[in-house]
Amino acid sequence: MNHSRETSHTKSDLTLAVRGGEMRPFSQHALALPLMQTAAYTFEDTADLRKFMDARMWGLADGRTEYGRYGNPTVAQVERKLAELDAGDEAVLFSSGMAAMTTSLLALLRSGDHLIVTQDSYRRTRQFCESFLARLNIACTVVPPSDLGALEDALRPETKLILSELPTNPYLRVLDLHALSRLAKRRQVKTLIDATFASPINVRPLSFGVDLVLHSATKYLGGHNDLLAGVVTGSRDLVPMIRQALWVMGAVVDPHAGLLLNRGVKTLALRLRQQNQTGLAVARFLEGHPRVRQVWYPGLDSHPDHAVAAEQMDGFGGVVSFEIDGDLQATSQFVDAVELAIIAPSLGGVETLIEQPALMSYYELSTEERQDVGIADSLVRLSLGIEDERDIIHDLQHALSTVA
Ligand SMILES: *Cc1c(COP(=O)(O)O)cnc(C)c1O
Numbered sequence: 344m345n346h347s348r349e350t351s352h353t354k355s356d357l358t359l360a361v362r363g364g365e366m367r368p369f370s371q372h373a374l375a376l377p378l379m380q381t382a383a384y385t386f387e388d389t390a391d392l393r394k395f396m397d398a399r400m401w402g403l404a405d406g407r408t409e410y411g412r413y414g415n416p417t418v419a420q421v422e423r424k425l426a427e428l429d430a431g432d433e434a435v436l437f438s439s440g441m442a443a444m445t446t447s448l449l450a451l452l453r454s455g456d457h458l459i460v461t462q463d464s465y466r467r468t469r470q471f472c473e474s475f476l477a478r479l480n481i482a483c484t485v486v487p488p489s490d491l492g493a494l495e496d497a498l499r500p501e502t503k504l505i506l507s508e509l510p511t512n513p514y515l516r517v518l519d520l521h522a523l524s525r526l527a528k529r530r531q532v533k534t535l536i537d538a539t540f541a542s543p544i545n546v547r548p549l550s551f552g553v554d555l556v557l558h559s560a561t562k563y564l565g566g567h568n569d570l571l572a573g574v575v576t577g578s579r580d581l582v583p584m585i586r587q588a589l590w591v592m593g594a595v596v597d598p599h600a601g602l603l604l605n606r607g608v609k610t611l612a613l614r615l616r617q618q619n620q621t622g623l624a625v626a627r628f629l630e631g632h633p634r635v636r637q638v639w640y641p642g643l644d645s646h647p648d649h650a651v652a653a654e655q656m657d658g659f660g661g662v663v664s665f666e667i668d669g670d671l672q673a674t675s676q677f678v679d680a681v682e683l684a685i686i687a688p689s690l691g692g693v694e695t696l697i698e699q700p701a702l703m704s705y706y707e708l709s710t711e712e713r714q715d716v717g718i719a720d721s722l723v724r725l726s727l728g729i730e731d732e733r734d735i736i737h738d739l740q741h742a743l744s745t746v747a
Contacts, residue, residue: 356428356544356612364423376420378602382411411598413590418601422574424608425564428543430550431576435586436601440539440559442594443573444468445475447557450588451504451533451581454480458504459497461488461518463511463717465537466704472506488516489648491526498530508537509546510652513664513700513724514639514717517648520655524552533581539563542691544615545658555581562691563661566607566614570600614693614729618661621732625725626663628736634743636666636721661727662690671710671720673746674699678723680742683735690726695735698724 354363370377384407386392398404408414418436426434437443448471452458460472462485472483482501486493488511505527510517520536527534535555536548542563548556558564560572573596575585589595596604619642626640638645641652642659652659667674678686684697688704701720705713710720727735 363427440573520551568692619658695728
């Protein structure tokens with residue numbers, strides 16, 4: 344066994360990404376993680392079955408299960424690695440980030456409860472809170488991002504959970520996690536942070552006293568745009584309850600996606616180092632360009648949350664949002680003139696992606712309606728990959744020179 348907790352020396356995230364959580368030797372002494380592609384597990388005879396059922400009743404089955412919805416050795420291995428990376432006791436994987444979010448919220452909340460969500464949370468997360476949870480008599484208040492005062496004002500006696508993201512999309516706002524968890528603990532409210540945009544390499548919310556951290560593993564953790572998965576990490580008090588909800592609701596990750604995720608995570612820290620570096624270089628380049636109106640990147644002094652981001656993050660990430668000095672059409676021209684970055688939603692993979700939110704998530708709205716929700720027609724979101732930053736900047740420079 345190679346558990347890093349057995350020694351007092353804290354291993355680097357580069358090492359944890361490769362070796363974290365591994366329970367060697369793997370089956371048949373394989374070097375790479377074996378894929379256990381099975382839906383169910385067998386018993387030698389009824390005595391073996393009885394022994395298993397007894398052990399499970401006492402919580403001593405030691406990872407053995409009878410059915411794929413209750414566990415898989417390949418997936419369990421990835422969960423241990425992700426738990427170590429996020430400095431949690433335990434992690435549970437799901438079939439997508441939204442499966443992780445919806446299952447966790449249903450596990451944590453019941454009729455009559457109230458939760459607080461920050462405004463620029465993932466659109467589907469807010470939709471789940473505002474419409475689906477409302478049907479179950481679970482009330483939701485939406486508050487502005489990075490505003491602890493508004494958050495405190497929204498607290499009610501029946502508030503059970505504060506849900507936020509770090510950094511947020513598309514303006515990359517960064518909440519003060521120490522202040523958040525102090526407030527929440529004082530008022531006996533649980534906290535859940537969706538840290539998809541940061542990944543465990545840039546911030547570990549659990550170490551600031553946050554109760555649960557969630558990632559869409561589809562993004563940085565997987566890192567290759569070839570799988571969907573989600574993960575929730577936290578303490579032994581909370582994660583088993585969420586895992587039991589997963590056993591009922593059934594949004595389990597496929598073992599093959601788990602295998603791909605394990606392989607992706609091995610290079611997570613390496614990829615993020617490059618993406619953090621490119622993010623800062625691209626943000627600085629854009630900020631100095633006359634055709635760019637404004638840049639949002641938490642690593643820039645000009646970002647409203649730069650100070651708190653610099654204090655609690657180890658890197659500022661690979662997403663840069665900016666406004667072109669032009670209208671919807673001119674911005675589209677710029678996006679089309681970019682050659683290296685590919686037009687696609689999502690983020691966090693090895694390829695640099697570009698999107699104009701007005702034509703993607705906010706397409707149905709008019710220019711005025713978009714302005715009301717704070718999305719300008721000229722807004723562009725870049726999700727940097729691991730190509731050479733000089734090539735990316737050269738490409739952007741060329742595309743900006745074409746803006747009318
Ligand atoms: C993508 C994303 C999700 C949803 O994850 P899926 O894997 O697409 O279900 C949730 N939160 C954030 C911040 C995301 O970027």
